[in-house]
Amino acid sequence: xxxxCIACAAIILGVLALVLWYLISIGRQSVNLAFFxxxxxxxxxxxxxxxxxxxxxxxxxxxxxxxxxGVPVGILGGVYLSEYRxxxxxxxxxxxxxxxxxxxPSIVVGILGYELLVVPLGHFNGWAGALALAxxxxxxxxxxxxxxxxxxxxxxxxxxxxxxxxxxxxxxxVVLPAATGGLITGVMLALARVAGETAPLLFTALGxxxxxxxxxxxxxxxxxxxxxxxxxxxxxxxxxxxxxxxxLIVLIFSFNLLVRLFTRPRxxxx
Amino acid sequence: MPELGNPxxxxxxxxxxxxxxxxxxxxxxxxxxxxxxxxxxHNGAAPQSRPAPAFxxxxxxxxxxxxxxxPSLTAQxxxxxxxxxxxxxxxxxxxxxxxxxxxxxxxxxxxxxxxKVTALVGPSGCGxxxxxxxxxxxxxxxxHVRTEGRIMFRDENVYGSNxxxxxxxxxxxxxxQKSNPFPMSVFENVIYARRIADERSKARLHQVxxxxxxSAALWDEVKDRLHSSALGLSGGQQQRLCIARAIxxxxxxxxxxxxxxxxxxxxxxxxEDLIHELRGRYTVVIVTHNMQQAARVSDxxxxxxxxxLVEYGPTGSIFQNPRLKQTEDYITGRxx
Numbered sequence: 274x275x276x277x278c279i280a281c282a283a284i285i286l287g288v289l290a291l292v293l294w295y296l297i298s299i300g301r302q303s304v305n306l307a308f309f310x311x312x313x314x315x316x317x318x319x320x321x322x323x324x325x326x327x328x329x330x331x332x333x334x335x336x337x338x339x340x341x342x343g344v345p346v347g348i349l350g351g352v353y354l355s356e357y358r359x360x361x362x363x364x365x366x367x368x369x370x371x372x373x374x375x376x377x378p379s380i381v382v383g384i385l386g387y388e389l390l391v392v393p394l395g396h397f398n399g400w401a402g403a404l405a406l407a408x409x410x411x412x413x414x415x416x417x418x419x420x421x422x423x424x425x426x427x428x429x430x431x432x433x434x435x436x437x438x439x440x441x442x443x444x445x446x447v448v449l450p451a452a453t454g455g456l457i458t459g460v461m462l463a464l465a466r467v468a469g470e471t472a473p474l475l476f477t478a479l480g481x482x483x484x485x486x487x488x489x490x491x492x493x494x495x496x497x498x499x500x501x502x503x504x505x506x507x508x509x510x511x512x513x514x515x516x517x518x519x520x521l522i523v524l525i526f527s528f529n530l531l532v533r534l535f536t537r538p539r540x541x542x543x
Numbered sequence: 544m545p546e547l548g549n550p551x552x553x554x555x556x557x558x559x560x561x562x563x564x565x566x567x568x569x570x571x572x573x574x575x576x577x578x579x580x581x582x583x584x585h586n587g588a589a590p591q592s593r594p595a596p597a598f599x600x601x602x603x604x605x606x607x608x609x610x611x612x613x614p615s616l617t618a619q620x621x622x623x624x625x626x627x628x629x630x631x632x633x634x635x636x637x638x639x640x641x642x643x644x645x646x647x648x649x650x651x652x653x654x655x656x657x658x659k660v661t662a663l664v665g666p667s668g669c670g671x672x673x674x675x676x677x678x679x680x681x682x683x684x685x686x687h688v689r690t691e692g693r694i695m696f697r698d699e700n701v702y703g704s705n706x707x708x709x710x711x712x713x714x715x716x717x718x719x720q721k722s723n724p725f726p727m728s729v730f731e732n733v734i735y736a737r738r739i740a741d742e743r744s745k746a747r748l749h750q751v752x753x754x755x756x757x758s759a760a761l762w763d764e765v766k767d768r769l770h771s772s773a774l775g776l777s778g779g780q781q782q783r784l785c786i787a788r789a790i791x792x793x794x795x796x797x798x799x800x801x802x803x804x805x806x807x808x809x810x811x812x813x814x815e816d817l818i819h820e821l822r823g824r825y826t827v828v829i830v831t832h833n834m835q836q837a838a839r840v841s842d843x844x845x846x847x848x849x850x851x852l853v854e855y856g857p858t859g860s861i862f863q864n865p866r867l868k869q870t871e872d873y874i875t876g877r878x879x
Binding site for chain 2: 434442
């Protein structure tokens with residue numbers, strides 16, 4: 274029996290090792306300083322193929338914009354579900370909706386972003402992409418926040434109320450600080466998820482080969498650029514796509530490792 | 544040690560309230576006249592399993608003691624007249640509490656004497672903790688709780704329709720059964736109430752912290768580690784920290800819900816000494832299931848059973864000369 278279990282564990286590890294080894298061996302060649310420092314150059318121009326700096330910056334900005342909307346809404350929603358719960362029907366509906374939205378295919382969210390922000394503005398833009406990513410973030414952050422707040426013992430809340438604090442003060446001064454580690458976990462999981470999303474950006478932000486900081490126009494992102502390079506005709510760009518994938522995997526990996534760091538059992542914090 | 548007198552206590556004149564006393568005194572007189580001077584039911588031998596309290600607590604088989612009356616669930620509570628001559632800080636009138644359909648407290652009417660320690664004793668499930676939590680309206684946090692009757696704190700109704708509950712809770716401090724310091728530093732824990740009051744001055748905060756910790760007999764043990772986490776203290780220290788935290792809010796009444804039940808005997812002794820010291824400055828209402836503790840610590844004792852107040856009087860009278868047989872049975876360990 275245990276031979277079978279060890280064999281399965283070995284298979285899991287083996288698959289992961291295989292993927293990583295494959296990625297590293299192929300993508301390694303193109304990961305150099307130019308990859309991070311230069312923007313893409315078109316075929317035939319000198320400096321071709323250039324790098325993917327614009328895509329890295331683009332993803333960072335999109336994820337940042339999405340967090341600016343998604344994190345506050347998600348955390349406040351989680352606080353409502355856990356602490357306030359004023360109406361039973363509202364609470365149940367919100368919880369159910371969050372669960373459903375968390376599983377919605379991301380391309381559907383992309384269509385929503387298209388209808389909301391691309392059609393009125395008349396052209397693809399970065400805001401729509403950020404909005405679609407925010408829609409993906411919100412249910413994840415909400416549910417994680419709610420679960421983490423449920424873990425805070427009720428005795429803290431009781432003690433605070435008995436000392437004459439209002440409910441809002443109790444939440445802000447006692448409950449949320451005590452749950453900080455858990456909240457950060459939720460946020461990082463959501464960040465790791467949206468950093469690797471492509472479908473919602475396909476027809477919202479569209480993608481661009483230029484380094485730009487203006488979300489009013491088509492906006493680059495790492496995942497879209499990898500897709501474009503991988504399906505394009507140019508060999509060097511295909512090579513760069515592999516490098517991009519490797520960088521993406523490393524990024525997601527490090528996010529998850531950071532999450533582990535935050536959730537390890539901790540000694541008391543002052 | 545700096546005096547931690549409560550400035551608010553002097554502002555209010557002592558309120559003397561006459562309670563609607565049941566017409567028991569005549570019954571007792573008639574029973575005394577008619578009943579033979581028989582000994583009460585037991586033979587006066589204290590049960591061996593319980594150690595005797597500090598004073599000779601168990602009812603003595605004196606021939607002149609009035610025969611104990613049998614309990615009746617619908618009878619009026621037996622409230623000793625000494626309570627009427629005390630100034631009252633809290634008066635409960637016909638207070639009932641329902642958890643959904645279940646009636647947990649039945650028409651409780653009792654005064655709480657000011658600047659004295661009152662103990663609520665009774666078997667598990669008799670409603671003592673529920674009563675305590677009703678006083679500072681902590682039961683509002685539980686769904687499906689309904690109350691009737693009044694609790695007068697000084698001259699305002701705790702359950703009035705436009706009572707400032709938040710302000711009320713600042714004047715009625717509570718200490719819970721299981722110590723629950725916040726996951727912050729010792730300093731932050733103690734001055735939490737001041738922070739809520741938007742106190743900014745660091746000097747003042749430090750002053751309040753030191754005063755409260757000294758009052759709780761904890762200062763010497765934590766003065767070098769004020770900014771380390773409160774969760775690193777031992778159980779007894781944590782409970783004393785919770786008491787210091789409650790005191791720092793400068794309440795008028797301290798409600799303590801079995802504060803020593805989770806503590807070892809030495810920590811318990813320290814907390815009881817603390818209660819002795821707090822006696823003149825605060826009104827203390829302590830719920831305890833430990834009879835010896837009630838005997839050691841309190842001035843007045845109320846015995847409750849099944850959500851009703853059965854007997855209430857000075858601790859000495861309750862323990863040495865209970866008027867009801869039910870009280871005597873509980874105190875001597877016959878039930879509960």
